[in-house]
Amino acid sequence: MSEAGTDEASGALAGTTKSSGSAMRGSLIAAAGILIVAFTLRTAVTSVPPLTAEISRELFLPTWLVGILGMLPTALFGIAGLVTPAFMRRWSVEALAIACMVAAGVGQAVRAVAPSTWLFLAGSAIALAGMGAGNVVLPPMVKKYFPKRIGLMTALYVTVISLGTTVPPLLAVPVADAAGWRVSVGSWALLNIVAILPWLGAWVGRGAPSSSSSAGATTAPGPPRAVVRPWRSPAAWALALLFGCTSLNTYALFAWLPAIAAGAGLSAGEAGLQLAIFSGLGLPISLVVPLLAGRLRNPFAVVAFGVACFVGGYLGLWLAPGTATTLWSTLAGLGPATFPLALVLINLRTRSHRASGAVSGFAQGVGYTVACTGPLLAGILHDATGGWAASFAFLGVTLVILAVAGWVICRPRYIDDDPGVLAPARFQGDATPPVG
Structure with a gap:
């Protein structure tokens, strides 16, 4: 083989290796993004019940209001499920994931500093609506970035949701004893900020994970803007x-x-x-x-x-x-x-x-x-x-x-x-x- 041919083959191999490395990096970032979002989706639900007695010392929180607070998750998850696809027709799943985490983080921060019961409930509603939309976003994220690993990625993110359900009530009382219930409730907003970072790169910087080249992302067949009913x-x-x-x-x-x-x-x-x-x-x-x-x-x-x-x-x-x-x-x-x-x-x-x-x-x-x-x-x-x-x-x-x-x-x-x-x-x- 000529020297020129050798150089050409070496260049092609280097390009292939670089492309493979970029795809692997994109896959890892996409997987991390999906799993971090999954972990946040129940923190607003299970971090409050262990603290209701302590919260009621500062805010008006009678039993009937605690009951309403208990019904909010399923109600808002249902509303978010019906509304989110309308946004999905205009926004990419990456942009929507960011919006979900922003809403969840803002809601949890608001109720942590709320001076009144109604602002506490409003913050809870905002956080739960964001998490309800996050529930909807995760399956298409898996479909888009891991079309050949749907079973595995679904198993991982559903398991992480379960962990995100279990951990907050375990930490709620110890953190409240050390720093107060407001810190205990509001600290979970920091996790929402972390969950934004992988998708911020995809949305703003067009870096990995990308919607077209990383992690085996797929696109819809047929008319690209068809409405799904x-x-x-x-x-x-x-x-x-x-x-x-x-x-x-x-x-x-x-x-x-x-x-x-x-x-x-x-x-x-x-x-x-x-x-x-x-x-x-x-x-x-x-x-x-x-x-x-x-x-x-x-x-x-x-x-x-x-x-x-x-x-x-x-x-x-x-x-x-x-x-x-x-x-x-x-x-x-x-x-x-x-x-x-x-x-x-x-x-x-x-x-x-x-x-x-x-x-x-x-x-x-x-x-x-x-x-x-x-x-x-x-x-x-x-x-x-x-x-x-x-x-x-x-x-x-x-x-x-x-x-x-x-x-x-x-x-x-x-x-x-x-x-x-x-x-x-x-x-x-x-x-x-x-x-x-």
Whole structure:
């Protein structure tokens, strides 16, 4: 080979190596960005409950207002899910991730310095709305940057969400004892600032991760500015009901499992342990289910497993709550296996990250709205009947809906292939490139 040919080949190899290194760096930054955002998405929810007694010494926070505060997450997650896709048609997922984290950080900072109850609630609402939009953004981010690693990245980010749910209540009281409840509540805003940094580079500097060259990012097929209308797809409705009924049952047990256990004669500590068992099983489930679903053509077996576990746990808690309570709590804790399944199906049943974003917003918007009714109706039925039989019957009906919805959405198909789901932009102005 001539000297010139050798130099040319060396240059090509160097270019390939440089490109490979840049892609790897982009992948790592994108993964870090997704996981940091995921960790922040429940901090505003779980950092306050351990501190309500201390907060009420400074702010007016009666029991009924604490109840409203407890309903805010699902309500605002549902509203954010329905509204966010409209922004996604104009903004890139990177720009939207930044906006979500800004809102979450500002909201948490506002309630940390709030001089009045209503400003505290307003700050909470802003933070939760930002986090609700963040819930919607994560699936299309995974679809865009890791189209060949959807199962793995979904498993990782859902697990990190679980960690972000568990850590704040553990740190809330020690930090409050050392520096006051305002520092304890407001310090989580710093994490939102950190979560902005990876996406700020993508949005402003066009650095890694980039929307076209890093981490195997994908673009939507067909008309680039087509409007995605998931409500026209029976499969999208099935996905929303799968997500919603799973969340409904999960939040109902979060609210009432300690009361069921205490009513069966367990001490307050033992009743709290049952809730810890129920919620703690979310970590291994989050790791296993998305990886398994990504390998199955039809993952309905996961739905059947989740429904069977819910049924077994409910029967035990209803008929023999004081006997083998840990077994019933464990079975019920395995039931929400359909939650990470619903999240991974958002990407497995869509062709592009834009369709993923629209379906994510629709499924989570409808789903969290449905979930709001779980704790409320279970409690009303208990108060009306003096027992838990009617509440478990209500939850049993939702499990039938969950199973049917799971059967529909688990069948191999793409939501964006359904008639009427994709529509061309109406106006030339709709072709404006998204912000970022």
